[in-house]
Amino acid sequence: MRLDLSPRARRSAVLSALSPVIAFAGAVLVGGIAVALLGVAPGAAFTTYFVIPLSEVWSLQEVALKAAPLALVATGLAFCFRASLWNIGAEGQFVVGGLAGGWIGVATQGAEGFTAWILPTMLAAGTLAGLAYAMIPALLKVRLGVSEILTSLMLVYVAELLLDYMARGPLRDPAGFNFPQSVPFDPAARLPYLMEGDTLHAGVLIALAAVIVATLVLARTLFGFEVRVVGAAPRAARFAGFSDARLTLAVFAISGAAAGLAGICEVAGKIGQLQPTISPGYGFTAIIVAFLGRLSPPGILVAAGVIALTTIGGESAQIDLKLPLDLTRAFQGLLLAFVLGADVLARYRVRLVPGGPRRTA
Amino acid sequence: MTLDIVQMVLVTVLTAATPLILAAIGELVAERSGVLNLGTEGMMVLGAAAGFAVATETGSTLAGALGGAGAGLALSGLFAILTVGLAANQVASGLALTILGLGLSGLVGTGYVGMKRDPAPHLHLAGLSDLPLVGDLLFGQDAFVYVAVALVLGVWWFLGRSRAGLVLRAIGDDHTATHALGLPVRKVRVLAVLFGGACAGLAGAYLSLAYTPFWSPGMTAGRGWIALALVVFASWRPLRVAAGALLFGGATVLQLHAQAAGLGLPGQALSALPYVATILALVLLSLGRRQGGSLAPAALGREFTPHR
Numbered sequence: 001m002r003l004d005l006s007p008r009a010r011r012s013a014v015l016s017a018l019s020p021v022i023a024f025a026g027a028v029l030v031g032g033i034a035v036a037l038l039g040v041a042p043g044a045a046f047t048t049y050f051v052i053p054l055s056e057v058w059s060l061q062e063v064a065l066k067a068a069p070l071a072l073v074a075t076g077l078a079f080c081f082r083a084s085l086w087n088i089g090a091e092g093q094f095v096v097g098g099l100a101g102g103w104i105g106v107a108t109q110g111a112e113g114f115t116a117w118i119l120p121t122m123l124a125a126g127t128l129a130g131l132a133y134a135m136i137p138a139l140l141k142v143r144l145g146v147s148e149i150l151t152s153l154m155l156v157y158v159a160e161l162l163l164d165y166m167a168r169g170p171l172r173d174p175a176g177f178n179f180p181q182s183v184p185f186d187p188a189a190r191l192p193y194l195m196e197g198d199t200l201h202a203g204v205l206i207a208l209a210a211v212i213v214a215t216l217v218l219a220r221t222l223f224g225f226e227v228r229v230v231g232a233a234p235r236a237a238r239f240a241g242f243s244d245a246r247l248t249l250a251v252f253a254i255s256g257a258a259a260g261l262a263g264i265c266e267v268a269g270k271i272g273q274l275q276p277t278i279s280p281g282y283g284f285t286a287i288i289v290a291f292l293g294r295l296s297p298p299g300i301l302v303a304a305g306v307i308a309l310t311t312i313g314g315e316s317a318q319i320d321l322k323l324p325l326d327l328t329r330a331f332q333g334l335l336l337a338f339v340l341g342a343d344v345l346a347r348y349r350v351r352l353v354p355g356g357p358r359r360t361a
Numbered sequence: 362m363t364l365d366i367v368q369m370v371l372v373t374v375l376t377a378a379t380p381l382i383l384a385a386i387g388e389l390v391a392e393r394s395g396v397l398n399l400g401t402e403g404m405m406v407l408g409a410a411a412g413f414a415v416a417t418e419t420g421s422t423l424a425g426a427l428g429g430a431g432a433g434l435a436l437s438g439l440f441a442i443l444t445v446g447l448a449a450n451q452v453a454s455g456l457a458l459t460i461l462g463l464g465l466s467g468l469v470g471t472g473y474v475g476m477k478r479d480p481a482p483h484l485h486l487a488g489l490s491d492l493p494l495v496g497d498l499l500f501g502q503d504a505f506v507y508v509a510v511a512l513v514l515g516v517w518w519f520l521g522r523s524r525a526g527l528v529l530r531a532i533g534d535d536h537t538a539t540h541a542l543g544l545p546v547r548k549v550r551v552l553a554v555l556f557g558g559a560c561a562g563l564a565g566a567y568l569s570l571a572y573t574p575f576w577s578p579g580m581t582a583g584r585g586w587i588a589l590a591l592v593v594f595a596s597w598r599p600l601r602v603a604a605g606a607l608l609f610g611g612a613t614v615l616q617l618h619a620q621a622a623g624l625g626l627p628g629q630a631l632s633a634l635p636y637v638a639t640i641l642a643l644v645l646l647s648l649g650r651r652q653g654g655s656l657a658p659a660a661l662g663r664e665f666t667p668h669r
Contacts, residue, residue: 165629326467333461
């Protein structure tokens with residue numbers, strides 16, 4: 001038996017849309033087997049992971065709160081990945097954004113009088129910091145041809161250590177009994193809640209707006225067209241005179257800014273102060289979200305919801321069913337693997353040909 | 362006395378370099394065949410967890426090392442199916458492998474957090490191991506170190522001096538032409554990826570069985586990524602991988618000593634050194650090579666489907 005792949009003349013639209021669903025079903029199946037091996041009834045686990053979080057208002061809010069940063073970061077990454085540029089350091093850009101914006105929140109603590117400028121400045125600072133941090137790998141790539149994959153990833157570790165140092169050192173709350181965290185931000189430095197008494201904050205709206213803007217940019221502008229062409233047909237793009245360097249800088253700027261904005265939204269929204277860690281790996285999970293959403297912003301919105309659901313479900317499964325939290329991460333990695341594998345159905349006709357390897361004489 | 366200190370430092374450099382050598386030499390073979398496997402970190406961390414688990418259950422370090430290598434091999438098998446079999450994007454598949462490996466290692470290692478084992482036994486040859494300056498360095502290491510050295514030499518010989526190695530390099534440079542010549546492109550690539558996986562798993566097992574003989578989640582701390590950078594840094598040459606890893610091991614040891622001496626720098630700055638050093642190394646490398654083309658295998662990272 002051998003596997004024969006012949007390219008389709010055009011991508012199959014039906015299979016393109018179906019392949020994430022097929023992949024999801026496959027990953028759930030394998031996950032179910034793993035759960036059974038861990039001694040838990042797969043049905044009960046499925047309910048805990050995917051049904052219960054959707055059945056209560058507070059857990060729905062938690063899902064939305066997790067989905068928002070994922071969608072925001074992944075939307076930015078979609079620009080990079082579409083152009084076959086690999087910014088895998090969004091986690092670092094997220095952290096730097098949260099740190100830069102949060103610094104302003106710490107510095108303005110206790111400010112009186114006119115304070116309406118604080119929150120917008122924080123958001124801008126976070127966005128710009130993320131953007132600037134993403135420029136390091138982008139410039140090294142454009143100027144010196146250094147692999148953006150490795151540099152962007154290495155900078156994640158640097159950013160995490162920097163935040164750790166700042167939260168334990170210079171920005172620590174002096175009256176905080178030596179806890180490694182900053183002073184809590186004033187209300188003027190916090191994203192407002194959408195409804196009184198709830199946990200849902202305005203960061204969710206920011207993420208939604210970003211997804212809408214990104215959809216329009218990709219579909220309706222020349223820049224969006226360039227990104228799509230460079231990814232789909234690099235040679236054609238070069239003949240069309242699109243500049244590689246300019247595009248590299250642009251997509252890195254977009255993804256860095258999105259990650260930085262997501263970072264400061266997390267700090268000014270959910271956390272409300274600076275801590276040694278501010279992200280449970282949003283920047284990495286967003287990579288899965290971006291591919292699961294087929295690198296299109298609306299798809300990413302759905303994918304962010306699904307991944308957030310498994311994360312919230314995983315937390316309750318840990319408490320209710322004693323399933324380890326790492327199961328969720330393994331599931332997410334497997335899901336990405338399946339998504340990438342299932343994509344072959346849309347791009348190629350797949351046939352199993354009987355007989356041994358093809359003879360070439 | 363000073364000789365002893367010199368030797369001690371050299372030994373620490375060597376032990377810090379060993380996991381990098383093991384992981385990087387495997388990745389080098391995969392990349393030379395044209396497959397970029399970014400999942401080294403995932404395979405390594407799973408190798409560390411599986412290696413420790415197997416060694417604890419069987420009581421044998423050898424079984425643990427084999428278990429670690431086997432776990433890396435299995436994970437790279439999934440990668441081979443995706444990228445070689447189904448022509449999936451190699452970068453994205455590698456990231457999937459890293460995330461999956463980190464998750465699986467947590468699952469495998471849950472029951473073993475906080476346990477300790479004796480580190481892997483060191484060689485001791487009467488007379489030889491007690492030689493001044495070089496005795497301990499050359500004749501007093503654990504088996505992982507010798508395996509790493511043997512692998513570097515073996516891969517150097519294989520790639521540069523054997524026909525199969527020539528075929529592998531040719532496939533990595535041009536899969537269309539080699540396919541037309543009737544060479545088994547996909548088979549060679551699968552084998553190269555599996556070899557890389559086993560090496561990465563072994564590198565992980567070294568960490569949890571010899572370097573720091575316990576398991577803690579995420580204990581590879583980016584070493585898999587540094588190994589990937591080393592392959593680039595070494596311009597895809599086996600002996601340079603070993604040299605680069607030793608330089609890197611040296612930097613790690615310097616960092617530890619600086620931390621102990623208390624230079625007044627915050628600990629985080631010193632911990633960030635290996636990552637900053639990696640970036641600097643890559644930058645310096647490309648500065649020194651402004652003219653002349655890339656040394657990477659020409660088909661690296663490109664997908665291949667034999668449809669004719």
